[in-house]
Amino acid sequence: MESTESEIVVFFLLLLPHANSISFSFSGFQPNMPDIFFENDSFATGGLLQVTKNQVDDSLTSSIGRASYAEPVHLWDASTGRLTDFTTHFSFAIKAVNDSVYNSATKNLSVFLTYADNPVFSGNSTLSYVVDLTKVLPEWIRVVDDSLTSSTGRASYAEPVRLWDASTGRLTNFTTHFSFAIKAVNDSVYGDGLSLFLAPFDSRIPPDSSGGYLALFSAKSAFNTSQNKIIAVEFDSRQDEWDPSSDHVGININSIISVQKVQWKSSIKNGSRANAWVSYNSATKNLSVFLTYADNPVFSGNSTLSYVVDLTKVLPEWIRVGFSAATGESIELHTVYSWEFESTLEASGGKGKKSFGLVVALVVTIGVLTCGSGGYWFIWWRKRVGPRKEDMALELAIDDEFEKGTGPKRFTYRELSHATKNFSEEGKLGEGGFGGVYKGLLSDSKTEVAVKRVSRGSKQGKKEYVSEVKIISRLRHRNLVQLIGWCHEHGELLLVYEFMPNGSLDTHLFGGNSTLTWTVRYKIALGLASSLLYLHEEWEQCVVHRDIKSSNIMLDSNFNAKLGDFGLARFVDHELGSQTTVLAGTMGYLAPECVTTGKASKESDVYSFGVVALEITCGRRPVEPRAEPSKTRLVEWVWSLYGKGQLFEAVDKGLSMEFDQRQMECLMTVGLWCCHPDSTHRPSIRQVINVLSFEAPLPNLPMTMPVPMYFAPPMHMCTFSYTSSATPTDSQSHQSGCSCNICTSDSSMSLGSSKALLKLPKPDV
Missing domain, CATH: 1.10.510.10 (Transferase(Phosphotransferase) domain 1)
Structure with missing residues (x-):
């Protein structure tokens, strides 16, 4: 039986208070395109989106399908109650296979229909209905929430990170800071969580690792500590059978069962931004975690969760560092806003990787092919001259501070390296928030000293170094630690104190x-x-x-x-x-x-x-x-x-x-x-x-x-x-x-x- 097909242009409009904007446009549809979530019988073919089956046979009956945008859409702001304005336009066709028997219906909030060749939308509506979307839909929508279930994902630094030196056995100190939010789509049922992980560089998401396994372990290997090589700090939002409670922070070593954990009291339902610091002290082998929801947090080396672990016994020399997250039957959104990572062990040797500091708040890609030679020369000049100018400026500022006082002297790096036996790990007295402290013996006076060495590349450590120079060099009291001298050479920041034989x-x-x-x-x-x-x-x-x-x-x-x-x-x-x-x-x-x-x-x-x-x-x-x-x-x-x-x-x-x-x-x-x-x-x-x-x-x-x-x-x-x-x-x-x-x-x-x-x-x- 012959039938005709009509092209209908539809505009979808809802006028409400303005919120943050999002836009997308598809002129055609391809199979398995990542931006569209296909359900049941829906599929794409020939540049078209078919929502139900299109084969003329018995299989067309009782066909159902849905196709939706793959990402969540922010419909209203829970913190302010503001609703978004939105307009959606789509062209579609409904073709009757049998002209005498068919059923179609269009039900939307506001629909304008036209058969014009060049339609222009003027805001007029053919069908409309008034509804408060905040009463019937969650803040974030995707037309169908089921698409968020059983989701797994990882994002990690693209280069291998050196955790320890196999030739010397020396471990790195590291501190990583990241801000993130976990947003519950449904306030009563949500899960499962996000983690920071350290694993061998070839590590990939295991199969069957959704839900409480947090894209870290497969269901089969999650409890087998001898089979896994991974360390993670988990921010777990859902209680599983192996968890003591919901909403907890844990340190995991080769297993989904945390070796140390604390209850996470702050609610994650409203998507508030959290700041976390994870640090490792190679001297004490202490892995520590600090989490805060403060507006302008400053990390001072303190922690609320820690565990002693020798990373050389768990992980290889070169590792992958990144984030993993998963949902199960319950759903939530996981967002990382910024990420910084600082390590004290310089990467050297065959792999040739450099020590790095990450700030992943904004990624900008710039191509300047026509100025390649000039750009290369400029980068070379900055690398050679820039740091030296910065060193000179810092030296002049510190020299000026010491000239105001009396007593502290300037040491050469060679003197202090000799005094501490090249900063030997055996002579390490401890580790502060921004560097280590080493015992030393000055060769000329045979005086025992403590040498504080600020970690390379630590901006906060440099600020504290300058602050300490400005203040303690001018103070003299029997109950204050005496500053003997300082050194600033080759990018090294060193302070020399009187040695305290009885420690802290x-x-x-x-x-x-x-x-x-x-x-x-x-x-x-x-x-x-x-x-x-x-x-x-x-x-x-x-x-x-x-x-x-x-x-x-x-x-x-x-x-x-x-x-x-x-x-x-x-x-x-x-x-x-x-x-x-x-x-x-x-x-x-x-x-x-x-x-x-x-x-x-x-x-x-x-x-x-x-x-x-x-x-x-x-x-x-x-x-x-x-x-x-x-x-x-x-x-x-x-x-x-x-x-x-x-x-x-x-x-x-x-x-x-x-x-x-x-x-x-x-x-x-x-x-x-x-x-x-x-x-x-x-x-x-x-x-x-x-x-x-x-x-x-x-x-x-x-x-x-x-x-x-x-x-x-x-x-x-x-x-x-x-x-x-x-x-x-x-x-x-x-x-x-x-x-x-x-x-x-x-x-x-x-x-x-x-x-x-x-x-x-x-x-x-």
Whole structure:
């Protein structure tokens, strides 16, 4: 039976508030084209898209098909409620095989039909219907969500990365920073997650690796540690049978079961941008992870999840570094916004790969074929001259700083290389956020020194180097680590300090070294307070250290405390005593107002001193994720015991009750006083010394830890708790002010003030 075919031009229109735009256009369709998702009987042939079967036989009956754009389309913005405007135009034909029996229907939001040869759309509609799309569709659509299920993907750096040197056995230190978002398409059911992975360079996505296997392992090999060679940091958003909970961060070694994990408390449903740092310390073999949702985060080497692993035992010399993600029956969107990677082990030898730093926020491809020779010459000139000019500028700036002070001298690289036995790994004392510290012996004076070597290519390390030179070279105090000299040659940044034979305070409190006696501990607290008094009040300018913690307190041969690491320190005005800056410091030691306002001050330094004072008395870190919930946070736990009159229950068991009770009560109470959530109720460091010297009475603190209150809105920071522990209880909202008889009474703001304040819960650390 003969039938006719008509060409119909359709315009699809919905007028709503404008949102971010997207556009695509297809003049024809090809089989298996990646931009179209074909379902059931739909297919492409001859440049046309057939939505159902087109063979004239019985198989045409009961045929169904769908074809949709392969990528999600942003329909409305969940954070603002804004809807998009959109217009879609398509030409199509419906051909009846039997003119007497057929069925067709067109149902759309707004449709304009025309048979004109040269149609022009004027906004008129033949059929329309009013509907609020935010009520019936999710924020991101693809016409059919099933196309997102069982999806796997990887994106990695295109070149091999050198992890360790097979000839010397030397491991690299590396730090990688990336920002990403995981967006749930359905708020109630979503999965499965994203990961950063390190694997042999020839590694590819295994078969059957969707869902909870995160495109890392196949279902058959996921639990076979001897069969796999891969290390991953997973951001898992769905609970599988091998997972302890949903929404967790884990470190995986050759298995889908994490060897270390923490609960991921921040919601992923709204697609908020997260920042993660993953770093590896070759000296300690420590792989650590830090995750935050802060607006302007700064990484200071701290971590909330870590695991000790020798990478040479797991991975080959050259590896692939990248991201993997997967969905299963539940779906979500995985987006990486930016990526940086820095490694200290220079690539050399047969493979000829160079050490690199990645910034994958924007990729720009430029072709300049006609200027090839000129471009080559310019690049060669910049490589030869550019770095040298930068080195000279830095040397002149540092020379000028040292000329203002006395004492520190300039060393040659050859001198320091000889002193440290070519920076031998055997003489490595430790690893900081931006480089290693090596023990050395100066040949001329036979003086033992500690040489800090900033990692090559580390921009943040260079900033800290210059900051430390500017500040510590001009300071002289018995409780500050003395800077002996410096070196800046051939791109190397080196600082030379007096050697501290007893290491740092944290190694004695938590590292299993010999337990410090109470007399030594109290002397250390007084010495630290003395160094802060010098920085805050006694030197010509006020210096805010910003990173006071037990690992930055060094101990000389007589266990005298010496404060070091001035990389984050800043000069401030004596009158103001504060500086608004980006968030910096170490979580657990940061004052609450630093997290919410970014303002560093003498008061925030005093808060950090208080945390260290409690570490000295209690012999534990500021946060113990494995402890029972009531004891997780040191300050809160000790304050609760203070309110019960049971302060000594927090005393370090390693002291075996051998301590001066009056001094112990004094230091613990002063520690809490310094950690008062309201900075206006903290003591000055001079008041601290007066109380510790028993020249002033102990303060009377609230029985319950007060709730911090600030004018500024909070930053949204991700918090962690180990999955083996229950969720910490909510902070108590006690609002009585400090009744201390030492604090001044004319404070501009107190917890009992009638001013309009924004009350915040105590920030998690």
